[in-house]
Amino acid sequence: MEQLLEAISDAVSSMVLYSVEADESNAAIPNILPGAQGVKSTVDYLVDLASKSAALWDNFNQPDMKVKMIDTCDKIKESTGFLLESATILSNMPFNKPAKKILLKGAKGIMEHMVVLLQQADLYEVTRLIRYCRRCESKLKIFIGLDPGETFFATAAQDFVTSTVEVGKIVTKRIGEIDDYALKKRFEEANSSLKVEVPVVLQHFAYYQRDANDRHSFDQGHIVAKTIFSIIDEIITVARLSAKSPFDLSMIQGLDLRDDDDLKDVNILISQEKSRLLSAIEAGDGKEASRALKAIKKGLTDQIVISKALAKSTDNPIEKKRLEDAARNAEFILDSIVAQFGQAVEELLSRPDNSILFNRLKANLDTIMEASDQMVTSSARLSSNDVSEATKNLEELIEKVRGNISKSEFEKLAVNIPLLQPTFNDILDIVDGIAMGTQDATIKQSLEFASKEGRNRGSEIIGRLEQLSKQLEKNPNNKREIELEMNQLLTQLNQIGRDLLKAVSLGTSNQIYETHKSIEENLAKLKQAVLSNDQKEVTTALRAIRKGMNDQLNIAKSIERITEDQQMKDALQAAILKADEELNDLIKNLYTSTQEAMLDSSNPKAIAKLDESIRGIDEMNQSFLGAVSRDIMTENTKQMELKLAQLVHSLKSGDQQLTVQVLKGVIEDIKKQGLVAELASNSIKDSDEHRANRIKERAVDLTNTGPNLVKSVKANLIEMNSDNLSALVQNIGQIRETNKDLNNAVFMSTEEELLENSAKIDQEMRRIQTALANGKPITEQEINSLMKKMNNQIRLAHQHAKSMKDPNSKKILLDTTDNLNKLVSLLVDACKQSIDNPSDEKAKQKVKDLLNEAIKANLDLIGNSFSTAEELVYGTPNLLKLISKLEEAMANGDLDEIKRCFKELNEELSKQLFLARIAEASITDPERKKQLLEAIADLERLQTDLYPSVMEFISNPNSKEARENLQQLLRKLKNDVERVSSISSTSPSEHLESKSYAVANELNKVERGLHSNNQAEVNDGANKAIAGIKQQIQLSKHIAEHTDNIAQKREIIDLSDRLEKQALVLQQAIKESLANPSSAAHKEKVYQASCATRTLMAQLIAASSSKVPEEQIITTAQSIKRDLDNLSIALAKGGKDAEKAIKEFKSGETKQKIELLKAYASKVQNPHQKKQINQAIAQLEENVKQSIDFVEKTIGTTTDKPSTVEQQKKLKELIDNSSVAANQVISVSTGSNEDRLLSKAVKINETLDRISKSAHGGNKADVDSNVKELREELGDTIQLIKQASENVKDPHKKVALNEIAEKLKLVSQPISNAANNTISKPSDNASKTELNNLINQTKELLGKAVVNSTNNDNPTQQLDQVLYKASNDINRLNNAVESGDQKSIGDSLTNLKDTENRLKILGNSLPSNSVESEKVKKSIQEISNQVLPSIINNATVILTQPKDSNNSKSIVNKESKKALSDLSNVISITNKSPEEKIIANGTVLHRDTDQLNTSTKQSKIDPTQVQNNVDTIYKTVAEQTLLARALANQTSNTSRKQSLQDKSDQLEKLLPELEKANKDIQSSASSGKPVDKQMVDRLDKITNDIKSINQSIVSEAINEKLEKEHKEREIREAAYREEQERLRREKEEREKAQQDEVLAAAQKIAERTKNLNKDQTPEGKLYSTAQGIAGIMRDLSIAATTNDKKGMITCSKLLAEQVALYLQQAKETASKCTDPKLKEQIITAAQAAKNFTVQLKIIAAVKAASDDDDPSSNKQQLVKCAKGLAKAIVGTINAVEIGQIRVK
Secondary structure: OOOHHHHHHHHHHHHHHHHHHHHOOOOOOOOOHHHHHHHHHHHHHHHHHHHHHHHHHHHHHHHHHHHHHHHHHHHHEEEEHHHHHHHHHHHOOOOOOOHHHHHHEEEEHHHHHHHHHHHHHEEEEEHHHHHHHHHHHHHHHHOOOOOOOOOOHHHHHHHHHHHHHHHHHHHHHOOOOOOOHHHHHHHHHHHHHHHHHHHHHHHHHHHHHOOOOHHHHHHHHHHHHHHHHHHHHHHHHHHHOOOOOOOOHHHHHOOOOOOOHHHHHHHHHHHHHHHHHHEEEEEHHHHHHHHHHHHHHHHHHHHHHHHHHHHHHHHOOHHHHHHHHHHHHHHHHHHHOOHHHHHHHHHHHOOOOOOHHHHHHHHHHHHHHHHHHHHHOOOOOOOHHHHHHHHHHHHHHHHHHHHHOOOOOOHHHHHHHHHHHHHHHHHHHHHHHHHHOOHHHHHHHHHHHHHHHHHHHHHHHHEEEEHHHHHHHHHHHHHHHHHHHHHHHHHHHHHHHHHHHHHHHHOOOOOOOOOOEHHHHHHHHHHHHHHHOHHHHHHHHHHHHHHHHHHHHHHHHHHHHOOOOHHHHHHHHHHHHHHHHHHHHHHHHHHHHHHHHHHOOOHHHHHHHHHHHHHHHHHHHHHHHHHHEEEEEHHHHHHHHHHHHHHHHHHHOHHHHHHHHHHHHHHHHHHHHHHHHHHHHHHHHOOOOHHHHHHHHHHHHHHHHHHHHHHHHHHHHOOOHHHHHHHHHHHHHHHHHHHHHHHHHHOOOHHHHHHHHHHHHHHHHHHHHHHHHOOOOHHHHHHHHHHHHHHHHHHHHHHHHHOOOOHHHHHHHHHHHHHHHHHHHHHHHHHHHHHHHHHHHHHHHHHHHHHHHHHHHHHHHHOOOOOHHHHHHHHHHHHHHHHHHHHHHHHHOHHHHHHHHHHHHHHHHHHHHHHHHHHHOOOOOOOHHHHHHHHHHHHHHHHHHHHHHHHHHOOOOOOHHHHHHHHHHHHHHHHHHHHHHHHHOOOOOHHHHHHHHHHHHHHHHHHHHHHHHHHHHHHHHHHHHHHHHHHHHHHHHHHHHHOOOOOHHHHHHHHHHHHHHHHHHHHHHHHHHHHHHOOOHHHHHHHHHHHHHHHHHHHHHHHOOOOOHHOOOOOHHHHHHHHHHHHHHHHHOHHHHHHHHHHHHOHHHHHHHHHHHHHOOOOOOOOOHHHHHHHHHHHHHHHHHHHHHHHHHHHHOOOOOOOOOHHHHHHHHHHHHHHHHHHHHHHHHHOHHHHHHHHHHHHHHHHHHHHHHHHHHHHHHHHHHHHHHHHHHHHHHHHHHHHHHHOOOOOHHHHHHHHHHHOOOOOOOHHHHHHHHHHOOOOOOHHHHHHHHHHHHHHHHHHHHHOOOOOOOOOOOOOOOOOOOHHHHHHHHHHHHHHOHHHHHHHHHHHHHHHHHHHHHHHHHOOOOOOHHHHHHHHHHHHHHHHHHHHHHHHHHHOOOHHHHHHHHHHHEEEEEEHHHHHHHHHHOOOHHHHHHHHHHHHHHHHHHHHHHHHHOOOOOHHHHHHHHHHHHHHHHHHHHHHHHHHHOOOOOOOHHHHHHHHHHHHHHHHHHHHHHHHHHHHHHHHHOOOOOOHHHHHHHHHHHHHHHHHHHHHHHHHHHHHHHHHHHHHHHHHHHHHHHHHHHHHHHHHHHHHHHHHHHHHHHHHOOOOOOOOOHHHHHHHHHHHHHHHHHHHHHHHHHHOOOOHHHHHHHHHHHHHHHHHHHHHHHHHHHHHHHHHHHHHHHHHHHHHHHHHHHHHHHHHHOOOOOOOOOOOHHHHHHHHHHHHHHHHHHHHHHHHHHHHH
């Protein structure tokens, strides 16, 4: 076939040459038709031969290769047809250009496909040899695996020998087909070795067959067999190396047996070689650099081969595509980047200081590494990780769609909605793929069902969404309903995706434990294998470790996705994040250190490095197990309990075998529990050393129980009697108790364990107390149980005291513990006396008294040492979550889960009740104490009712009544839990709120009494309402006395006075109405007075509150919604439930909450958000009013007449609308997580500052009050941080937020201790320093929480928003100071203080990773620490001393200007495109001014609407001036700079005028007078001036944007031109380098023959011909560089002729050589030279036949052939010279 190829290439080359010469000389092409016909005849013969050869692929069941080979034959025939067609045309029309093109096309096709055909034929030979080798291996394995005396031995031996003979024949044939002498030699050596070893192995196993005890022959036989396996591997390796095919051997199924482990091994090798290459370049070591480069190329090639093989072997289309894509990408990298590496490395070696080249090389190496990593990643089987990624894509798309819906972006919606189906299908396809590869039938069926259900439901949802999206645009009137339905459907679709993710997340904690053990074992095996230098075992261990660690990571991710244990989730997230970042490096380090240790296992440094790598892997392995230790221990405890019960049963039944088996299981569980506990202790030893030690001690205690259990079981197996059984029961009890103690230490912090124990002790003491009160005698068992718990608690408290740093806290804990200890002793004695004398009443009374004291002492132990309110705040969300879990278990019908959830809920309830009792003991307000006691009693009753209700449901799960009763009880439980928590932790403002609800309900009773003429009800309600108002006034004045905020103090006092006056008005109106019962006017006056009272109460509450107003709006709206939803549920049931709910609906309280919403909304600082909130509240108020009116006027609340079904239906509709409106209030009030956290952080910072001030001032009462407030604020903030951690996508931020939340839980108590120490030791600087440090650390944590809570990658975006707020606040304050309006000054001052805190928080938290960011940070700190405090201090002087404030006014004005200038400078740094924001603000300002003008043109002006619009305009103008100055700082256009500055000044001057015009309108509207037209006209003029100036600023911004875009375009174009120029230069350099490589090859021959004797001897002629070949190669290089097609063909033909002569001369020379090996070497090298010239002719012909004029085309092949030819020529000469030397 090769001979035919050369003949065809010569003929085709000649025809191409004729065509080229004719074109160059513009002459007619000679008649080439005969030559074309000859080519066709030869091709037909060749194709016929090849087609027959293709059929041989059927022998290996490779139809693909057969088809490929036949396809190649068809392509050759097609190209030959083109050649013959063109030759026929040209014989008649020799100048026909289209025919010449067809000629070249046919010629090129023939040459290219002929080469492919040759390679395919050669590939068959390689495949055949490897298949026979594998068969030989198989026969040998069968042979050596036979037992002595097998009758099959002779047959097996014969089969093995036959297979080796067949291999030998094929190898001999292959030797004659290849040119590489080195490969020939390796083949011959392997073949010879095989012939030698086969008889030996036969002999050894023959001896073993005769004598089964002949271990020597058996062992020797296996050694020889191992040698034969190595020989076969060598033959396979050489066969692969000898393949002429450019195709991957992976195309032959089963030929390449490498798998994903090999892929990963090569990846690590490439990583190592990358480091070595860079090191070699830096060291100037060219040889090492060349070696590393070759290794990288080979590694990448191997990975491509393996990836393709894996792709071919998989049936999963997704896995196949991933592998193919990764291989394709790597091939591109190999062909583009790697191909140019050699030159780049040489350049760097010659110019080592060229940093640009070095960085470019590093970047390219990174690209190669990424391609390698991609192939490794793509080789992983489909898993839940893939589903997780696909689910994230769906969630992101759903969020985009939601945004499109809310913004009415119909065009984007039309694009995004259709994307839902393919994105959702991606999840389903991956789930299907996982199901396809799952072996477990149950899991497979479950996944298939989940996929099918998800596909059906998802398709329905997406179809409906597509319909609704079209309706949304067409029906704007139904927009709200359509949007609501679309959002609900999107939520359902999102949930389906999450459910599918849960379905495939199949990991368990026990799998992590088992994998952990396996990794530990393999780490030990690795170390041993390295020391014994066992390479095979090393490789096995390394792969097992790598697989195990990756399995650990994947299992951990699965568990993290589905677990509901927040603590375990947080721990897993931290472990996963660390593994994602470090695991690959740890594995690579392990491989590297292992290789180094293998090279010299006696080197202590190498072994130490290996130990360090093993330690790193082991620590990460332990981190996974530590993260799930809680779950493992819980599950292990269950198993242990089951086995202990089974152990007793098997002993009693006399089943000794089962007893021993179960005993072993128990001991194994004990060991497992101890191991896991020890790992858990390691994970906390840095944060809590004492607890870690306690865990270890208890783990040892548990382990020590094992031997005693074994001993007692053995005793019972020998003789079962009462003593032995008693000992067994005692040992089992000890195991249970010890294990429980261990679990407590692992699961809970010391404080939590103390609290848990105290709660149980309290519950047990109260149970005994109740029993005694009911006349039941106390039992010894009860006393022993109680005393045991108490003694354990006392011991734990003493241990905890040792770890406490604060001496006061330690003293308090020790004192309360000692007091409890004394009472325990007294109580034990009293109980014993009572038991001994059951009729002694004095003894019983003494027990009761001591129990009361012990209960109080137990409460004191916790109450004096820990924050009860704080624990209540943290415990409430957990309790609510447990109730939800129980509800979910009910919905799923999982009875076992219901039992488990009930148990957890009941335990948590007991703890919460205990905390509430402690809180009740500390309350001094009798009314609040009474409320809490009632709430505790209600919660206790519900807890008592919970057990029978749950049991009833479990026994009758299908009973509708049982289900509804339990659901109703759980709803009540939720309400009462929140009620207890609320009362326990109520701040003064919240207490004010609760009183206002009571007053509102009484006012509602008054209104109802007046309506029904019930004088008694009116008097009762009026008296209670007036009394409640007086209490509110008293409490509010108390709040005012203790606030440092002057504006707040004034507002509270003012509102208190107004409320006091309003109470008199109300009282008088009620008297007059009672005196005139039939007067509607007097009744209306009462209604108006009630409404005004509610408004003032709400305003007073909002003024007294120090909490974030938006958060209070959310809380209040949620409360309204919860009440409405409960009423809706009752209405849906109908009947008595509905009637009862209607009667009990507290409409007065709901009205008060609406007023409270409005009052808090007035405190919102963001005008745009305030406007949205007010609009939502107005809608809610209207809906609620309709609902209340319907209840009171249509249904009636005073009659006994039941409501009708229609009335209930209508009311439910109204209530549901109100609920939707409440939800909208919540939605618009809920900002982003980072904004909410920043607002919370500001409030906490203010509280911390108050604590510091109170502590330094020695005011303990204020410290305690502020610390209490701090605890409550921290509780809310921690919940918000947890929520943010669930929403952020960056795993680093997620882990950071979880850590911050845990740290914040622990800050309040140390701050409280430090503050009290500062008060008690005023001269102790250490206490003051500690307090300051703790406060600063807390502030720093809050800042980090804010920064980490955003999904935005731009850290300055939130800062920009605060800077805009600062601009608004500064302008507001400055204008207020100018106007002298004290209220405006106070409000603006409060807002600016808030801004100051925000800037401090963000300024301290900003990253300092660049010069610009450092500059921003410094500017922000200067503004927040110097400029703003100066403004605030002087504004405070103006507020408090208005008559002596001229100097302060001047300073405020001056500092305000500086602050605004500084803010503009910062914005110009943080915002690179302020023009974008200016343009957007222009649109907003235009809209708001239009809305303002519209609102003032109405017949009756709504002052609230006017105020909202003025506020938004004011803020936008303030922003616009700031941005305009920032743009002025950036622009290089002088006239634009000046224009922007002038317009900013003009806009700023309009702000006071805008504010004054608004105040005039507000004043006129509030007085009830019609608004003067002149006022409206003046406001119109101001807004028109604002619009005009703003438009000028926007125009400048647009021009700046256009200029920037133009400049950016010019920069891009210049960069493009520069890049093109660089590529052109690099191309020229490569061409020159390639030409140099061809010339270097020619020079290599010339140098080698330079000093040789070129006489007429055979050797001399050979040398002379070689020298001539060197000259032709020089000409070939020039022709290739200049794209001289004719020259290339001519040179290639001359080379072929000269090398043919050279081969003849080599044969003559070889005939004189006496050494047969040397003789063969001479001929082989010369023959290889001839083969290279054939390839050169083909390259030249293909090049000449190509239309491409690019001279670099086929250059790489040319260089390769030139180098190969030179090597072959020089190799021949070397062999000839050696022959001459030997002859001499």
